[in-house]
Amino acid sequence: MNSKIAVIGFGNIAKAIITPLLEKKLLNPEDVYCLVNTKKSLENIRKNYKYDINIFQANSNDSEIIWDCQFKLLSVKPQQLKNIIELKQNKGNLLVSILAGVSLENLIKRFPNHNCVRVVTNIPITIGKGLTGISWGDDIKEDQKKFIKGLFENTSKIYEFPEYLLDIFLALTSSGPAIIALIIEALSDGGLSGGLQKQLSEELVMEMISGTISLIKDTNITTAELKNMVTSPGGTTISALRVLENKSLRSALIEAIVSASNRSKEFH
Numbered sequence: 001m002n003s004k005i006a007v008i009g010f011g012n013i014a015k016a017i018i019t020p021l022l023e024k025k026l027l028n029p030e031d032v033y034c035l036v037n038t039k040k041s042l043e044n045i046r047k048n049y050k051y052d053i054n055i056f057q058a059n060s061n062d063s064e065i066i067w068d069c070q071f072k073l074l075s076v077k078p079q080q081l082k083n084i085i086e087l088k089q090n091k092g093n094l095l096v097s098i099l100a101g102v103s104l105e106n107l108i109k110r111f112p113n114h115n116c117v118r119v120v121t122n123i124p125i126t127i128g129k130g131l132t133g134i135s136w137g138d139d140i141k142e143d144q145k146k147f148i149k150g151l152f153e154n155t156s157k158i159y160e161f162p163e164y165l166l167d168i169f170l171a172l173t174s175s176g177p178a179i180i181a182l183i184i185e186a187l188s189d190g191g192l193s194g195g196l197q198k199q200l201s202e203e204l205v206m207e208m209i210s211g212t213i214s215l216i217k218d219t220n221i222t223t224a225e226l227k228n229m230v231t232s233p234g235g236t237t238i239s240a241l242r243v244l245e246n247k248s249l250r251s252a253l254i255e256a257i258v259s260a261s262n263r264s265k266e267f268h
Contacts, residue, residue, distance in 0.1 A: 003147070006033045006066035008084060009076035010045060010055075013098060016126040017073065020154040022051050029053045033066045037080070058083070070094065071147070072114070078102055078267050086111045094144055096151070100170060101267030104137055104163055115139045117148055120166050121156060122174045130156035131173040135163040171260035179256060184209070 005027065007014050021027040032053040036042050042057045056063040066072070067087045074097040076084065081102060095114035097107050098121055107116040117140060121132040132152045136145065152158055161169060184205050191201030216226060231237040244250070 003071050004031045004033060004069040006035065006069035006072040008035045008066065008072060008074050009080070010034045010036055010041070011075060012123070012126055013121060014073060014075040015049075016130070016155055017098075017121075017151055019051075020128070021151065022053075024154065026150070026154075033069055035063055035066050037076075037083075072096070073151075074099060074107075081106075081110065084110070086113060092139075094140075094148070096148055099267075100174065101167065101264035103268040104135065106268060108137065115144065118163060118166060119148075119152070120170045120174060121152065123177050125152075125155045128155045131159070132156035133159045133161050133166055133169040133173070135161055135166050167261045167264040168257070170264050171257045175257070175260040179253070180209075 005018070007018060018027065018032060022029060022032070029051040030053075032051075034045065034053055034055040035058055036045065036055065037058050039057055042055055045053075045055055054065075056066065064087050070093050072093065072095045074081075074084070074095060076099065078099045078101060081099060091113050093114050094117065095107065095111050096117045096119055098119045100120070102118070104116055104118050107118065116137045118135045118137075119132060121130050124130050125132070130152070134148065134152075140148075149158055159169070184202065187205045188198065188202040191204060192198050196204070212226070215221070216223065221229075227241075231241065
């Protein structure tokens, strides 16, 4: 990658995208231009980030240099988008947004001189296990698609979607980790109630979940088949499942995903 890259906002996800590229020398630190909102953020990155990238505080006189970069990664919070004003009218530069729920139409209106791409990724990208969904703007060329995929393929499994599917992809993959964390916490509390130490109970839950996922993937059985394998008449598992059905857990999880997807659409 020979292009200069501007990173507007440098939180955990942006770092997870850029850092592997620097580690593998696919990017040079001097070609990364980072824009942050506060002096505290600027000083923190200068002090703690292991690469000597170019970094500027928003609204400083020299921050306008980021608009000279051919590629921009927009990674601020959605509510901060109104503070980002396109400068320097360089037609055809790329802008990739990882802002939750912000539509391509909205991006194109705000950045009319850029070719815009909307990306949804999730927190496991920080350990190289991410899921990334991409929706391309109308003006994106094949070489630009290849370049953008190169940004994410080191840390993610990539899916290409029409934009209307990105909200449900976000709900499943970006909100999903918090739901899974809640389930792990609740199950481990169940173990705690039965007398296990909290740390051991949580470890057992995570190993159980990891093993269950591996079983499903390695044997290619369905989730229904697995449920039937471990559920015997009048046994412990059907007793547990009965409680969950009575508490409408299945419906609650479905509605949680639908609610997250609808919330994402509100940012459009």
